[in-house]
Amino acid sequence: MKIKTLTSVFALMIAAGAAQAETGLIVGIQLEPPHLDPTSAAAGAIDQVLYSNVFEGLTRFGSDGSVNPGLASSWDISEDGLSYTFYLREGVIFHDGTEMNAEDVVFSLDRARAEDSANAQKALFAGIETVEAVDPLTVRVTLSNANGGFLFNLAWGDAVIVAPESIEDIKTDPVGTGAFKFSNWVQGDQIELVRNEDYWGTPANLETATFKFISDPTAAFAAMMAEDVDVFYSYPAPENLPQFEADPRFEVLVGSSEGETILSTNNLMEPFTDVRVRKAVAHAIDRQAIIDGAMFGLGTPIGTHFAPHNPDYVDLTANSEYDPELAKSLLAEAGYADGFTTTLKLPPPSYARRGGEIIASQLRAVGIQTEISNLEWAQWLEQVFRGKDFGLTIVSHTEPFDIGIYARPDYYFQYDNPVFQTLIEDLTAETDPKKRSELIAMAQTIISNDYVNGYLFQLAVPTVVKAGVEGIWPDAPTQAIDLTAVSWSQ
Amino acid sequence: MKTYQNIVLGALLSGIFMVAAIVSFVWIPYDIESLNIAERMRPPTMVHPLGTDHFGRDILSMVMVGARTSIAVALVAVGIGMGLGVPLGLAAAAQKGSLLDEIIGRGNDLVFAFPSLLIAILITATFGPSALNAIIAIGIFNVPVFARLTRGSALSLWKREFIMAAQVSGKNTVRISVEHILPNLSNLLIVQGTIQFSLAILAEAALSYVGLGAQPPTPSWGRMLADSQTMISLAPHLALAPGLAIVFTVLGLNLLGDGLRDVFDPRLRRERT
Numbered sequence: 214m215k216i217k218t219l220t221s222v223f224a225l226m227i228a229a230g231a232a233q234a235e236t237g238l239i240v241g242i243q244l245e246p247p248h249l250d251p252t253s254a255a256a257g258a259i260d261q262v263l264y265s266n267v268f269e270g271l272t273r274f275g276s277d278g279s280v281n282p283g284l285a286s287s288w289d290i291s292e293d294g295l296s297y298t299f300y301l302r303e304g305v306i307f308h309d310g311t312e313m314n315a316e317d318v319v320f321s322l323d324r325a326r327a328e329d330s331a332n333a334q335k336a337l338f339a340g341i342e343t344v345e346a347v348d349p350l351t352v353r354v355t356l357s358n359a360n361g362g363f364l365f366n367l368a369w370g371d372a373v374i375v376a377p378e379s380i381e382d383i384k385t386d387p388v389g390t391g392a393f394k395f396s397n398w399v400q401g402d403q404i405e406l407v408r409n410e411d412y413w414g415t416p417a418n419l420e421t422a423t424f425k426f427i428s429d430p431t432a433a434f435a436a437m438m439a440e441d442v443d444v445f446y447s448y449p450a451p452e453n454l455p456q457f458e459a460d461p462r463f464e465v466l467v468g469s470s471e472g473e474t475i476l477s478t479n480n481l482m483e484p485f486t487d488v489r490v491r492k493a494v495a496h497a498i499d500r501q502a503i504i505d506g507a508m509f510g511l512g513t514p515i516g517t518h519f520a521p522h523n524p525d526y527v528d529l530t531a532n533s534e535y536d537p538e539l540a541k542s543l544l545a546e547a548g549y550a551d552g553f554t555t556t557l558k559l560p561p562p563s564y565a566r567r568g569g570e571i572i573a574s575q576l577r578a579v580g581i582q583t584e585i586s587n588l589e590w591a592q593w594l595e596q597v598f599r600g601k602d603f604g605l606t607i608v609s610h611t612e613p614f615d616i617g618i619y620a621r622p623d624y625y626f627q628y629d630n631p632v633f634q635t636l637i638e639d640l641t642a643e644t645d646p647k648k649r650s651e652l653i654a655m656a657q658t659i660i661s662n663d664y665v666n667g668y669l670f671q672l673a674v675p676t677v678v679k680a681g682v683e684g685i686w687p688d689a690p691t692q693a694i695d696l697t698a699v700s701w702s703q
Numbered sequence: 704m705k706t707y708q709n710i711v712l713g714a715l716l717s718g719i720f721m722v723a724a725i726v727s728f729v730w731i732p733y734d735i736e737s738l739n740i741a742e743r744m745r746p747p748t749m750v751h752p753l754g755t756d757h758f759g760r761d762i763l764s765m766v767m768v769g770a771r772t773s774i775a776v777a778l779v780a781v782g783i784g785m786g787l788g789v790p791l792g793l794a795a796a797a798q799k800g801s802l803l804d805e806i807i808g809r810g811n812d813l814v815f816a817f818p819s820l821l822i823a824i825l826i827t828a829t830f831g832p833s834a835l836n837a838i839i840a841i842g843i844f845n846v847p848v849f850a851r852l853t854r855g856s857a858l859s860l861w862k863r864e865f866i867m868a869a870q871v872s873g874k875n876t877v878r879i880s881v882e883h884i885l886p887n888l889s890n891l892l893i894v895q896g897t898i899q900f901s902l903a904i905l906a907e908a909a910l911s912y913v914g915l916g917a918q919p920p921t922p923s924w925g926r927m928l929a930d931s932q933t934m935i936s937l938a939p940h941l942a943l944a945p946g947l948a949i950v951f952t953v954l955g956l957n958l959l960g961d962g963l964r965d966v967f968d969p970r971l972r973r974e975r976t
Contacts, residue, residue, distance in 0.1 A: 430932070430933045431932050431933055434933065434936075450933040452757070452933055452934050452937060453933060453936070453937075455937075456936060456937070502738070502740045505740045505741075506738065506740040506743065506757070506758055506759075567757070567758075569919070570738070570758065570919045570920060571738055571740070571758065573919070573920060574736060574737055574738045574758075574920065577736060577737075578737065584918075585918050585919050585920070586831065586832065586918060587832065587914050587918065587919075
C-alpha cells in the first residue's frame with residue numbers, strides 16, 4: 214500500500230515535471246534580492262527578477278537598450294524641452310485588481326523624488342518640478358531644466374509605477390502591472406512568478422517563471438548540468454562555458470553588458486592624488502592578460518568609463534597602453550622610484566578576485582606592492598563604497614550610462630574636477646543629439662586623460678540556456694531578465 | 704615491527720613536505736610571483752612536473768611554497784597550544800581541587816564547547832582574514848587539548864613514589880612540576896603534538912579554502928583547492944596536487960603519531976613483548 218502511494222506520488226511528480234517543462238521556466242541567478250521593491254534599493258537582483266516582468270515604467274528598455282513606450286503609449290515634448298505630456302494606456306490594471314491611472318503615476322514619481330525618498334537613484338528625478346494628472350489617462354511632467362535623457366531615466370527599474378493601495382507591503386508582496394504576478398518567495402531558495410491573465414499587452418507565453426538563487430560557481434555548474442535550471446543568467450564561471458558550448462543540450466549567449474570593470478582608485482589617498490602615479494598604474498596594467506586570465510577571454514578592453522557598444526563610445530585604450538617601462542619612469546618622476554605599498558580590496562566576483570591577483574602581479578613588476586584583502590559584498594560596501602577606506606579596488610559598474618558618477622566628488626573614488634562637473638551639467642541640459650554626442654565624447658576623454666581609475670574591460674554577460682528556450686535577451690542593457698517574450702520552441 | 708613501519712612511512716610522507724617547505728626558502732623551480740597567462744592550465748610535463756595553474760604558475764613551486772605556509776601556520780598554532788596549555792595543565796594538576804584548578808578546568812570546557820572551525824571563522828571574520836589570525840584561531844583551540852592531557856596525566860604522576868620522595872626532600876611544587884612531572888609527560892606531548900599538528904594543517908587548509916587563511920599572493924593549499932574547484936572538469940591536476948599534498952601530509956603525521964604512541968606507551972609495549 215505504502216509503495217503504491219509512493220509510486221503514484223512519484224508518477225504525479227514526473228507528470229508535473231513534464232508539464233512544467235513546456236510552460237514554466239526556471240532561471241538561475243547569482244544573488245537573492247534583499248527585498249522586492251525596485252524603487253528603494255540599488256540591489257541589481259531586485260530588477261533582475263521584477264523589472265518588466267512584474268513592474269513596468271512609463272517607458273521601458275528594449276533588448277538592445279533602446280527606450281520604448283511602456284505604460285505610456287505615447288508622449289509630447291514641449292518646444293523648450295521642459296514639459297512632457299504622457300498618454301497612458303487604457304485598461305491597465307494592477308495585479309490586485311485596481312486600475313492604473315494618472316494618479317498612480319503622480320504618486321510613484323512624487324514618492325521617488327520626495328525629500329525622504331529611499332530611492333537609490335534619486336538623481337534620475339532631480340530635474341522634475343511638478344507632476345500633475347491632467348485627466349485619468351494623461352500626466353504632465355514639468356522639468357526645471359531641459360533634460361535630454363529624461364525618457365531614458367524613466368525606463369530605469371527605479372522609476373517603475375507602483376500603486377498607493379499596495380505600497381505598504383511592496384517589499385514582500387510586490388503588486389505591479391506586468392505580464393507576471395508575484396506568487397511566492399522561498400527565502401534563500403527561489404522566487405516564483407505566475408502569468409498575469411489580465412495583462413494589458415501581449416500575454417506571456419510562460420505560465421510560471423521561477424528564479425533560483427545559486428551563488429556558488431560549482432553549484433551553478435552542477436544545477437545547469439543536471440538541468441535543474443533552464444537558464445542561468447550571468448553565469449559565474451567563464452571557464453566552464455566551452456563545456457556548455459560543446460554540449461548539444463545547451464546554448465551559450467555571450468552578450469555585452471553595461472558593466473565597466475575598473476580598477477577603482479581612491480583619488481584622495483596618497484600617492485594617488487598625483488596624476489602621474491595614476492597614469493603609471495594605468496600603464497602598468499596589461500588588460501588582455503586580465504581578460505584572458507580572469508575571464509577566460511570574455512570581455513572588451515576599455516580606455517574610459519563607457520560601454521563600447523554605445524554609438525558614442527570613444528576608443529581611448531591607446532591612452533593607457535601596457536608599458537611597464539613608462540610606468541616605472543612616471544613613478545620615478547613622481548618621487549616613487551622605489552615604488553610604494555597600497556591596499557587592494559576585492560569583492561567576491563571572479564573578475565575581481567582573479568583580476569586582483571593578476572593586477573597585483575603586474576603592479577609588483579613596476580614596484581607597487583599591494584596588500585590584497587578579499588571581502589564579502591557587505592564588507593566591501595561598508596569599507597570601500599561607504600567608508601572610502603581603500604587604495605585600489607576592482608568592481609564592475611553595471612548601471613547604464615553612468616559616466617555622471619564622475620561629477621560627484623563624494624562618490625567613493627572621490628574624483629573632484631569642476632570642469633567635468635560643469636560638462637555633465639551641460640550634458641544633462643542638452644537635448645540636441647549631435648551636441649550630446651560631442652559632450653559625451655569630451656567627458657570620456659577628460660576622465661581618460663586624468664587617469665581617474667584604471668579602465669580594464671567591459672564585462673560580458675554569459676547566459677547559459679537550455680536548447681529550446683527562445684527569446685532570452687543576450688545583452689544586458691539594464692539589470693533585467695525580461696521573460697515576457699520568452700517561450701519554449703515546440 | 705608494524706609500529707616501525709608506521710613511523711617510517713609516516714615520517715617519509717610528512718618528511719617530503721617538510722623538506723619541500725625548507726627547500727622552498729632557498730630554491731623553487733619557477734618564480735610564482737609573476738604570472739604567465741599564456742602558459743596556463745598546462746598538464747604535467749617534463750618542464751612543469753605538476754603542470755601549471757590557471758594563472759600559468761608552476762604548480763610544483765606553488766605546492767612547495769604552500770607547504771611552507773601550512774607548516775608554518777600549524778607549527779606556530781601547535782606551539783601556542785603547547786606553550787599555554789601545558790603550563791596551565793601542570794598548574795591545575797599541582798593544585799588539584801583549588802580555585803585555580805576550577806577556573807582552568809571550566810575555561811577549557813568553555814573553549815571546547817565551541818565548534819573549533821566556527822570560532823576560527825568568527826575570529827578571522829572579525830579581525831580580517833590573514834595567516835596571522837588563522838594561527839591565533841587555530842592556536843586557541845589547541846590550548847585546552849594540551850591543558851587537559853597535561854592535567855590528567857600529571858595527576859596520576861603526583862601519586863607516584865618518586866614525586867613523594869621529591870616532596871619529602873623539600874622541592875617546591877613548581878620545581879617538581881618542571882623537573883619531574885614534565886619530563887615524564889614529554890612522550891605523551893610529542894604524540895599529541897604530532898596529531899594536533901596534522902589537525903592544524905587541516906584547519907589551515909579549511910580556513911584558506913573559505914578565504915579566511917593566508918591572503919593572495921601567498922600560496923596555500925586550501926586556496927589552491929578553492930581556486931581550482933570550478934576548473935576540475937577542465938584540468939583536474941589543478942585540484943589534485945594541493946589535495947594530495949594535504950592528504951599525504953595529514954596521513955603521514957597521523958601514522959607518525961600512532962607509531963610514536965605505540966612506541967612510547969609502556970602498556971602497549973608490554974602487550975607486544
